[in-house]
Every structure is written in C-alpha cells, then in structure tokens.
Amino acid sequence: MADRIQLLPEHVANQIAAGEVVQRPASVVKELMENAIDAGADQIQLVVRDGGKALVQVVDNGAGMSPADARLSIQRHATSKIREAEDLFRIHTKGFRGEALASIAAIARLELQTRPGEADLGTHLKVSGGKELSVEETVAPKGTSISVKNLFFNIPARRNFLKSPRVEFRHVLDEFQRIALAHPEVGFSLHHDEAELYQLPASNLRKRIGHLFGNRMQDRLVPVEEDTQVVRVSGFVCKPEFARKSRGEQFFFVNSRFVKSSYLHHAVLNAFEGLLRPETVPGYFLFLEVPPESIDINIHPTKTEIKFEDEKTVYAILRSAIKHSLGQFSIRPVLDFDSDPNLQTPYSFRERDAVTPGVTVDRDFNPFAEPGSPSGRTGPVGKPVARGWEVLYEGLQEGGPAAREGLEWTVESDARDGTLFPGEALQDLGGIASFQIDRKYILTPVKSGLLLIDQHRAHQRVLYEQFLKSLSSGQPVSQALLFPLRLEFGPGEMQVLEGLREPMAAMGFRFGKQEGKSLEVVGLPAMIPESEAESVVDGLIAGWQRQEGEIGFSTADRMAKMLSRALAIPPGKVLDAPSRQALIHDLFACTETRRSPFDKIIHTSLTVEELEKKLH
Known part of the structure; x- marks a missing residue:
C-alpha cells in the first residue's frame, strides 16, 4: 500500500496559515496598525486604494527595525513578545513586528522600509508570495513604512471571494475606528483613493469620539466609571433617546484591545432595560481593564474574541456600573428614600433669588357689612369683591346670570355596555366582525x-x-x-x-x-x-x-x-x-x-x- 501522508511544501503551509489570520484587507490593516502602536508611534498614517485590494500602506514614526529584525519579521514563527509557553497567558502588547507579517507576505507583494532612531541608514525589503526578492540599505525617515499590494494575487480563489471595493473599505473603516478609539493619545490619518477622510489629532477619548462620529455625539454621551478588584470599567454610553436600529456604535475594549462579546452586550442591554424603544440598541464605548492572566485572548486567530476567568462577576459589575451612571445623571429614574421631595427646588427656580413675601392687612374690613358699604371691601375700581366661600356660588342663584345662560349640572357615572370584551365594540363591516x-x-x-x-x-x-x-x-x-x-x-x-x-x-x-x-x-x-x-x-x-x-x-x-x-x-x-x-x-x-x-x-x-x- 502506497504512503498517503506527506509534509506540505513550505509555501503551501504559509498560505494556509495566512488564511487563518488574513481574511480580507481589513485584517491587514488591523495587524499593521497594531504593530505600529506597539512600536511606540505617536503618529500613524493609513493609505488605502481600491478598498484595500490594490494597496494597504501603514506609515509610523515609532521604533524602527534593524536589518536583521526586518528580515526575520517575515519568517514563520518569528515573534518579539513570546519567549516561552507561559507568555501566551500574560500578553500585554498587540504584537511588535513578526507573526502576522509572515502570513501577509505569503499572499501579497510586500515592501518594508524601516530605520531605527539611532541608525543613519534604513533597510528596504521586498517580498513577493513569501519569497524575499531584495534587501538593501536606503535613506529613510525614523520609523517604519509597510506597503501590501495585490492581496491574494497568488490565490485566485480567495481573491474572487472578496467583495466590492465599497464593501471592503467599510470593513477597513471599522478596523480604523476601533484602533483609533482604543488609542486616543495617538494621532491618526486615513486616505482612501487620494482623498483624506480623517486627520485625528492626539486627544482624550471624548474628543476622539467626536472626531470620529461627529461633534454632536459628545452631547449624547454619559460617562461610566467603576473600579473594583476584579475589573476596572470606564468609557461612555449613549443616552437612551439616541438608540439606533443599526449596530454601528457599539465598542468593547479589554486591555485596550477591541473584542466582540455577545455576553457583555447583553449586560449593557440589561442595564438599559425599560429605557429603549423596541428593536433599538444603545451606543457605547466601554473599556475594561483586567489582569492579563485572568483572560484568554488566543481562542480566535484574530484575537477579537475573549474568555474571562470569572465572566459572571464581570457581567454583574458592568451592568451595575452602567445602571449607576444612568441614575447618577438622572437618565434612569431612581428611588431615594432619604430625600424629601417637598424640599427639592424645581430647575426653573434654581437660579432665581429668594423674594421676601409681603403682607397687607385691611384693618377697616368688616366681613358682616353689605357689599358696597363704606366698611365693605371693594376692588381696584370700586367693584365689590365676593366674600370668602360665597365666590363658589356667585351667579348660581335662581335667575342669576349663569342660570340665564343655560348652565347645566350633570353627574357622570361609569357606563356599562355589557360586552364580552371591554372596550371592543362589535362592529359589522361587510358582514365580518373583528x-x-x-x-x-x-x-x-x-x-x-x-x-x-x-x-x-x-x-x-x-x-x-x-x-x-x-x-x-x-x-x-x-x-x-x-x-x-x-x-x-x-x-x-x-x-x-x-x-x-x-x-x-x-x-x-x-x-x-x-x-x-x-x-x-x-x-x-x-x-x-x-x-x-x-x-x-x-x-x-x-x-x-x-x-x-x-x-x-x-x-x-x-x-x-x-x-x-x-x-x-x-x-x-x-x-x-x-x-x-x-x-x-x-x-x-x-x-x-x-x-x-x-x-x-x-x-x-x-x-x-x-x-x-x-x-x-
């Protein structure tokens, strides 16, 4: 019997590994931008053409790479953050060069230009389909520039499954927004087909949200802050009246890494219970900080899914933090048994000065005197004023003005129609009742x-x-x-x-x-x-x-x-x-x-x- 099992060729193994990490141009954007952040860059530029199918270029001013590091970065199993197996469970960074670069280089044409700050010259490396074409010294600015061209050029079947440039760019935009939100202290820019879409300065989270989603978004935000021994929660949720049917503004970040979690999303919806219109979801930008050893981020190749060591406790803390914020800012009604509602000042009177009431006494008033007499009280123009309770019956005497105008008294009582379904009148339209x-x-x-x-x-x-x-x-x-x-x-x-x-x-x-x-x-x-x-x-x-x-x-x-x-x-x-x-x-x-x-x-x-x- 002939042997059937054989080792895969190196280039085939690289392409299979690339298929797990690189699914579309947005995957390339995510890996390259995260590498730039871990390189310590404070300015990152993203250039995209044809939705990312023709070009994805990321330029940063972070720590560059030496010639040896540049050549090793495109090799399989090359990494800068893992030395032993235990390191997989205490990852603090996103990945500084290596790992993903080998997968990207296996299915695209890649150009890398890099220079560390202490070097006079940089390195220019060209790779096509995983094969190194050339490496040479060059004059380059401090930092790294990586260009990925013609994605999946050597795997036509995968390239055919890519969507239109508009759809692919929408996924690229999603990744750009996630990374820009996770790092407001870093400046970002985005160019698509020669048009500049974003120029984001370094700022705080609230301003970064306004720059990405419009300045009006800042007025819709409610801050959330909670610090416990298990998890620290911070960020913002949107007010319930601005809940949308589309799910475009829901972001979870765990240790500054974007994650997708239906479990945590349910905690947010639970906190908003009773405040949302049907079929709408609130916007939120929530950051969770937990010890790295208490989570597993390697359950998915793209690291967008996460597993908590004590997820029930995280769920309860997140829900309580949001409820507390909504109540603190008078968005969710709360019961305060220690406050006296009679002592609360209405908003319209809070800025007004107190006015001392004045008291006037008519010492000559005689309640038993006839109206119009010298001792009787009269109005400003001499008209007699009705006395006390008599005003309730003024004009109702027999033959009085109100009676002559046809004023009628009626007594209302609950009507009973005797129907089987209260409030439902049995109407026959065309012989059919409903x-x-x-x-x-x-x-x-x-x-x-x-x-x-x-x-x-x-x-x-x-x-x-x-x-x-x-x-x-x-x-x-x-x-x-x-x-x-x-x-x-x-x-x-x-x-x-x-x-x-x-x-x-x-x-x-x-x-x-x-x-x-x-x-x-x-x-x-x-x-x-x-x-x-x-x-x-x-x-x-x-x-x-x-x-x-x-x-x-x-x-x-x-x-x-x-x-x-x-x-x-x-x-x-x-x-x-x-x-x-x-x-x-x-x-x-x-x-x-x-x-x-x-x-x-x-x-x-x-x-x-x-x-x-x-x-x-």
Whole structure:
C-alpha cells in the first residue's frame, strides 16, 4: 500500500496559515496598525486604494527595525513578545513586528522600509508570495513604512471571494475606528483613493469620539466609571433617546484591545432595560481593564474574541456600573428614600433669588357689612369683591346670570355596555366582525371557524408587495418636503448609504447636498411620513448590514423587505375596527397571504370541529 501522508511544501503551509489570520484587507490593516502602536508611534498614517485590494500602506514614526529584525519579521514563527509557553497567558502588547507579517507576505507583494532612531541608514525589503526578492540599505525617515499590494494575487480563489471595493473599505473603516478609539493619545490619518477622510489629532477619548462620529455625539454621551478588584470599567454610553436600529456604535475594549462579546452586550442591554424603544440598541464605548492572566485572548486567530476567568462577576459589575451612571445623571429614574421631595427646588427656580413675601392687612374690613358699604371691601375700581366661600356660588342663584345662560349640572357615572370584551365594540363591516387580542393579533370569523392574524406580519406582507410593485413600475411616487431634512450618520453608515442611493431613488427618496457626515433629504416615498424619515433611513442601513452576506436576492427585493420591516404596524399598537378590516382586505388581496416577506407564518385558523373538541 502506497504512503498517503506527506509534509506540505513550505509555501503551501504559509498560505494556509495566512488564511487563518488574513481574511480580507481589513485584517491587514488591523495587524499593521497594531504593530505600529506597539512600536511606540505617536503618529500613524493609513493609505488605502481600491478598498484595500490594490494597496494597504501603514506609515509610523515609532521604533524602527534593524536589518536583521526586518528580515526575520517575515519568517514563520518569528515573534518579539513570546519567549516561552507561559507568555501566551500574560500578553500585554498587540504584537511588535513578526507573526502576522509572515502570513501577509505569503499572499501579497510586500515592501518594508524601516530605520531605527539611532541608525543613519534604513533597510528596504521586498517580498513577493513569501519569497524575499531584495534587501538593501536606503535613506529613510525614523520609523517604519509597510506597503501590501495585490492581496491574494497568488490565490485566485480567495481573491474572487472578496467583495466590492465599497464593501471592503467599510470593513477597513471599522478596523480604523476601533484602533483609533482604543488609542486616543495617538494621532491618526486615513486616505482612501487620494482623498483624506480623517486627520485625528492626539486627544482624550471624548474628543476622539467626536472626531470620529461627529461633534454632536459628545452631547449624547454619559460617562461610566467603576473600579473594583476584579475589573476596572470606564468609557461612555449613549443616552437612551439616541438608540439606533443599526449596530454601528457599539465598542468593547479589554486591555485596550477591541473584542466582540455577545455576553457583555447583553449586560449593557440589561442595564438599559425599560429605557429603549423596541428593536433599538444603545451606543457605547466601554473599556475594561483586567489582569492579563485572568483572560484568554488566543481562542480566535484574530484575537477579537475573549474568555474571562470569572465572566459572571464581570457581567454583574458592568451592568451595575452602567445602571449607576444612568441614575447618577438622572437618565434612569431612581428611588431615594432619604430625600424629601417637598424640599427639592424645581430647575426653573434654581437660579432665581429668594423674594421676601409681603403682607397687607385691611384693618377697616368688616366681613358682616353689605357689599358696597363704606366698611365693605371693594376692588381696584370700586367693584365689590365676593366674600370668602360665597365666590363658589356667585351667579348660581335662581335667575342669576349663569342660570340665564343655560348652565347645566350633570353627574357622570361609569357606563356599562355589557360586552364580552371591554372596550371592543362589535362592529359589522361587510358582514365580518373583528377583534384585537393582546394588541398583537386580529381575530375574525370565517366560514370554517375563526381566523387569527398577526397584525405586524400581515402589514409587512402588504407593504412588501406594494413596494415591489412601485419598483417594478419604474415610476415611484415621491413627495417633496417643504423644508429639507438634514440627517447625520457615522462614516460607516455613510458608506452604506452611498451604495443604497440608486435603489433608494427608485423607491422615491430624493437627496440634496452631502457635507461630511450629514445628508440632506428633499423628498420621501408617499407612504413614509416626514416624522419617521430618520427612523426609516436608519432601519434601511441596519437591514442592509444584516443582509449584506445574503445571496440570491435582487436589490429591489432586499429594499422592499427592509422598508416593510421599518414601516409595518408594530406589535402593541391599538387598531380600531375600520383599520383592522382594511388590513384584512389588503392582506387577502396579496399574491401570497400565508407567509411574511421573512418567511414567518401570518395567520392560522381554528375550525368549528376543533372548537367543539375543546368544549367537550
């Protein structure tokens, strides 16, 4: 029998290892920028072309490398921070050269130019597909410049799986924002296709958030601070009224390293319980500092997932810290049994000076004197003033002015209609009666028994088919706004909107000027009220991000689904009888009535036979 097991060639092993670390251009950005930070740089420049597929270049002014270090950095298993196995569990840095460079060099054309501060000349190294092409001395500024060109040029199958430049750049932008937030003390700049998108000066965290997401974001932040023996929590959460449907501004950092954690995200949502609108999530920028030996950051090649030694305690501390901050800044209502509400000063009176009340006494007033007499009290113009309690009955005497004007006294009492469902009037429209159950379902009789309809899913189906019809006709109905709306979004959301402009225009959206992070809306589809414009656009962005990886659906279909999700009647909304009846008629006029656009069952029936079985 022939032998089947063999050692892989070196270049194949390098490409396999690269596939675990480098998934797309954003992975290259993450590794190179983290290396620059660990090199002690205080100014880092990122240059990207064609979404990162053509070029990713990172230039820093940190500690450069010697010629020997430069050549070793592109070798497999070369590292600057691990000397023994125990070092894996007490990692303080992100990785200074090496490790990732070997993986990147194996699947791209890499140029490295570096010079340490004490050297007169630097080193210029060229590598292609893991093979060293040349190394020579050169004149270079202090620091390191690494250019990665033509990613996956030697693995066509992997390159074909890359998305469009716009999508890839959105992932690059996400990585840039994460690293810039984690290190506000470092200055960053970002250039994409010759255009400068960011020039971030070194600052504090609050200002860095404003530079990245707009200055208005600073007014929405609530500081969070808690220091315990287990974990130190710091950062900011956004006020509940600014919660969004899209999940673009949720950041966790553990020991200054960005991580993804659904467990910690649940702790944040738990702290905001009762303060958020349905289907919205709050923004947060939270930093956790724990002993390095109490976490494991090597459970994923990209180190974006983490495992805590005592995760339940971290969960409880994080939730309590956020609740305390929301209560401290009067965002979450709190109960203070030690304070007397009668002694609290209203906000409108806190800046006013105290006024000494004045007392006047009419010593000649005789309560028993007739009105108008010399001893009776009169008003400013000599009109008699009503005496004490008599003012309550003034004008109500028989034949008085109020009686002559037809004043009537009525006594109200609770009305009883004797219906089985209080508050539900049984109205028969076209021979069909309907009821609303739990503000979620519509119950209506049919020939075979009873029909139970989910009002939210039914309205989704109706809107979905209406939007599809509007798109297929090519003549969307748009309503012009008297005053244009100016909406603000983050850079990542603006990138999504750039890709959605054409299909949104086909739906009836009309856009005006775009300045930085703000966009002007001058027209809306006829079915969208102006008051819900920002919520609908936010829902479109969130829906597009959720469906980004889906295939097999046209852009029109995805747009119709997202709009139907954003505009459908929410569960819990009270519908009157005409509205219920109109929804039933619209649903059964659709081509598909059984399932919603998201493949959920819309209605179910209960036959007479089933009712009889339940009653026996």
